[in-house]
Amino acid sequence: MEEFIRSVLTFLSDLGYFGIAIGLMLEVIPSEIVLSYGGYLVSQGKINFAGAIIAGTIGGTIAQLFLYWMGYYGGRPFLEKYGKYLLIRKKEIDKAEEWFNRYGVGVIFTARFIPVVRHAISIPAGIARMSVVKFIMYTTLAVIPWSILFVYLGMQLGARWEQIDEFAKPFIEPIIWIAVAGTVIYLLMSLRKRKKSSRFSS
DSSP, X not given: OHHXXXXXXXXXXXXXXXXXXXXXXXXXXXXXXXXXXXXXXXXXXXXXXXXXXXXXXXXXXXXXXXXXXXIIIIHHHHHHXXXXXXXXXXXXXXXXXXXXXXXXXXXXXXXXXXXXXXHHTHHHHHHTTOOHHHHHHHHHHHHHHXXXXXXXXXXXXXXXXXXXXXXXXXXXXXXXXXXXXXHHHXXXXXXXXXXXXXXXXX
């Protein structure tokens, strides 16, 4: 598997910024690895930091948009049948759907930083026919800091970019807790807003 990842990344590196975007769009390799490798390329002077972030943001957003459209047009049966080819398991779809139904559209932003639901959250958004404009906006706002973090860490690691999982752990854990807290706050604000609306309507 490591050899396969190396081969793919070597091929993508020859494409520069376009290679980073393509690597994230295909999602054959986890985004953390693609972005950290992009950071390594920045450290080597082959690409620049801003360009890597832009490519990462575009590629990451389009990848999620693909899943959104699959949910929108194919629905849950389609994803349960073919999701395995996209490395998305049924339990991830179940969890993502549960989160989306419980917390609403705002979870499209916060869930991007939470394991298990992060990759699959776009699917229930498509199934629920969430506004594509809102979906792109929330997704892009989440992908930008994610891209900045991993490209930066990849720059710091340099040739040791393959150690990204271990190196990123101290940064990711606080982000997860902040994302969970943000999700809860969003839910409480939504419930409060609904109560106010129902009070005025009655």
